[in-house]
Amino acid sequence: MNHDVYEPAYIRQILEDVRTIAIVGASSNEARPSFFVTKYLVDKGYTVFPLNPGMAGKEICGRKVYASLGEVPEPIDMVDIFRNSEVAASFVDQALTLEPSPKVIWMQLTVRHDEAAAKAEAAGVRVVMNRCPKIEYGKLSGEWGWVGGNSGVISSKKQSLHGSGKMQSLGIVKQ
Amino acid sequence: MSDQKPGFDTLAIHAGAKPDPATGARATPIYQTTSFVFDDAQHAADLFALRAFGNIYTRIMNPTQAVLEEKVAALEGGTAALATASGHSAQLIICHSLMRPGDEIVCARQLYGGSINAFNHSFKSFGWNVVWADIDDISSFEKAITPKTKAIFIESIANPGGRVTDMDAIAAIAKNAHVPLIVDNTLASPYLCRPIEHGANIVVESLTKFLGGHGNSMGGIIVDGGNFDWGKNKGQFPMLTEPNVSYNGVTMYETFGNIAFAITCRVLGLRDLGPAISPFNAFLILTGMETLSLRMQRHCDNALKVAEWLSSDPRVSWVSYAALPGDKDHDKQKKYAPKGAGAVFTFGLKGGYDAGVGTVSKVELLSHLANVGDTRSLIIHPASTTHSQLTPEQLEMAGAGADVVRLSVGIEDVADIIADLDQAMS
Numbered sequence A: 001m002n003h004d005v006y007e008p009a010y011i012r013q014i015l016e017d018v019r020t021i022a023i024v025g026a027s028s029n030e031a032r033p034s035f036f037v038t039k040y041l042v043d044k045g046y047t048v049f050p051l052n053p054g055m056a057g058k059e060i061c062g063r064k065v066y067a068s069l070g071e072v073p074e075p076i077d078m079v080d081i082f083r084n085s086e087v088a089a090s091f092v093d094q095a096l097t098l099e100p101s102p103k104v105i106w107m108q109l110t111v112r113h114d115e116a117a118a119k120a121e122a123a124g125v126r127v128v129m130n131r132c133p134k135i136e137y138g139k140l141s142g143e144w145g146w147v148g149g150n151s152g153v154i155s156s157k158k159q160s161l162h163g164s165g166k167m168q169s170l171g172i173v174k175q
Numbered sequence B: 001m002s003d004q005k006p007g008f009d010t011l012a013i014h015a016g017a018k019p020d021p022a023t024g025a026r027a028t029p030i031y032q033t034t035s036f037v038f039d040d041a042q043h044a045a046d047l048f049a050l051r052a053f054g055n056i057y058t059r060i061m062n063p064t065q066a067v068l069e070e071k072v073a074a075l076e077g078g079t080a081a082l083a084t085a086s087g088h089s090a091q092l093i094i095c096h097s098l099m100r101p102g103d104e105i106v107c108a109r110q111l112y113g114g115s116i117n118a119f120n121h122s123f124k125s126f127g128w129n130v131v132w133a134d135i136d137d138i139s140s141f142e143k144a145i146t147p148k149t150k151a152i153f154i155e156s157i158a159n160p161g162g163r164v165t166d167m168d169a170i171a172a173i174a175k176n177a178h179v180p181l182i183v184d185n186t187l188a189s190p191y192l193c194r195p196i197e198h199g200a201n202i203v204v205e206s207l208t209k210f211l212g213g214h215g216n217s218m219g220g221i222i223v224d225g226g227n228f229d230w231g232k233n234k235g236q237f238p239m240l241t242e243p244n245v246s247y248n249g250v251t252m253y254e255t256f257g258n259i260a261f262a263i264t265c266r267v268l269g270l271r272d273l274g275p276a277i278s279p280f281n282a283f284l285i286l287t288g289m290e291t292l293s294l295r296m297q298r299h300c301d302n303a304l305k306v307a308e309w310l311s312s313d314p315r316v317s318w319v320s321y322a323a324l325p326g327d328k329d330h331d332k333q334k335k336y337a338p339k340g341a342g343a344v345f346t347f348g349l350k351g352g353y354d355a356g357v358g359t360v361s362k363v364e365l366l367s368h369l370a371n372v373g374d375t376r377s378l379i380i381h382p383a384s385t386t387h388s389q390l391t392p393e394q395l396e397m398a399g400a401g402a403d404v405v406r407l408s409v410g411i412e413d414v415a416d417i418i419a420d421l422d423q424a425m426s
Helices: A008-017 A033-043 A085-096 A114-122 A133-141 B008-014 B041-048 B063-076 B087-098 B113-120 B122-126 B139-144 B167-177 B252-273 B279-289 B292-311 B330-336 B352-362 B392-397 B414-425
Strands: A020-024 A047-051 A078-081 A104-107 A126-128 B080-084 B104-108 B129-133 B149-155 B181-184 B202-206 B220-224 B316-320 B344-349 B378-380 B404-408
Touching: A008 A104, A008 A126, A008 A133, A020 A033, A033 A047, A033 A133, A033 B252, A078 A085, A085 A104, A085 A114, A104 A114, A114 A126, B008 B063, B008 B292, B063 B080, B063 B220, B063 B279, B080 B087, B080 B252, B087 B113, B087 B122, B087 B149, B087 B181, B087 B202, B087 B220, B087 B252, B104 B113, B104 B139, B113 B122, B113 B149, B122 B129, B129 B139, B139 B167, B149 B167, B167 B181, B220 B252, B279 B292, B292 B316, B292 B344, B292 B414, B344 B352, B352 B378, B352 B404, B352 B414
Parallel strands: A020 A047, A020 A078, A078 A104, A104 A126, B104 B129, B104 B149, B149 B181, B181 B202
Antiparallel strands: B080 B220, B202 B220, B316 B344, B344 B404, B378 B404
16 A cells, blocks of 8 residues: 555544554653653553563553563554664564554654565555654644644544543544 | 545635644634643653654644644745744744855845845845845846855745746756755735745745735745755755754754754754744734735736726826736736736836935825735835935846836725825826
8 A cells, every 4th residue: 555645534544443553662761752651552542562672571651561572461562663764674573473463553753664564565564654643633623723733633622632621532442 | 534635715714724623613713822841851852852743842843823824834835834933034033944154035126115225234144145136137146146145035926016936947947056045925825826836945925915905914924845965965964964063963954854944943053043923913914925916916906997998097197007918028927926926016106206205205095004915005215215215227137227106906896996096296
């Protein structure tokens, strides 16, 4: 498929489908994008498994950190890769050996590996590259507009408020 | 919505303006509040550290303003936008994000006089130096670029003369030099011209003019094209690419990707310099924007008829309006703004300075004032007002010679506009 442009419906379905997300390259440094995204996805109610070999056994955002995909104790719906494009392929290979296989492989902003993506798609795994799930969630939920972002979403329906009202939700409930 | 991509007029009404999530209000509410409560200490900390989306304080963001920002971003085809108190403050915030003392900006000579003043004088006190280039000699832009150049600044349709700029050619120069092209799209509005489609990286506009359109509210906007690689040359744009001390080391470009420029302008420019738009002004401008297409087309249709009438009048020596077939910018207008050349243009009176002063004194329907882009027709004689401090040579250079009259043609009945000009010129 074309990975230059994604239809909002494709992204929406992914973000509504997945419940467990492994974040490859999660950081405990609160100024790093990988920390921002980990925290955001935890706050939105996803079950997040931060991966970082140097921090295995410690916690990020209250979630236990694992050294590798194979150590995660639950089926992983989505693997979110915060590593550069060159090494992204090796994480895709690891993800494809998981049992059950993940539904989605997501590569962050600036991360793109077309060969690895094609391999994952051949195995029936959906792929998103060079995007951020925090930004895409924000666009679909309306939060993106709060910072002047062009969400590309038009609707005459009232948006839903989530929980205390601090978040607008795609309907994923915090567990 | 269905998979069909919404058209311009649909975006003008609906983009950013979903029903209010709290109340279901269909029109965008005026959130006339300075501040927003936090849910708890963690929520407050997340907002201040940019880890969560949300409202803090109206000097940085406001829900009414946010609707305006998303709407303009959608109409211009940008990734994000930031609204400010005025067009001038939008320019200040852009330059603050890009420039350090000693840096340079290459600007077209053919700019709004207020921008020329700001670049020539006020920006000097920040150590930002302007280098002038000329839209009639495109190579002058290339020659003006030095290692210190941080941006090129042009107007799509230039005020006051209604000159049309060859954006594609200047965008190619900017791209080659890897500096962002900033286009002031105030006189065209996104209805007539969308600079990002011609290679602009940042669009700036005075919302006070055609977007608001009713002469009742000040406002400015910065649109991020999302199409510039701020990190390509190390150290070129430190505010975007270096860890920011005032946000605990967050790096804007790395964190915010293709809206990093708009976010930088908001959380470092607007936060610290302070020219926030009033929520009420944002509401009035939003209301105006819903009819942008209808008004803009009428402005253009009326302006063309007035320009044609002036061209055939014996009291008039020349008319500079790009929609006239004989105009030197007519080919560029057909390329960049095919639906019309806008409402603002200049013409010369054979009677010179005295005839200019006489005409603006005698108008009864047109308003003698220093604005453009109102529903009402406006007129000014620059040499005796806005440009009266300039020498005769400077007046000529600025397109504001003694005989020059500037019009901003409104959306009244065009026969009435022409009749008033006719009596005022006699």
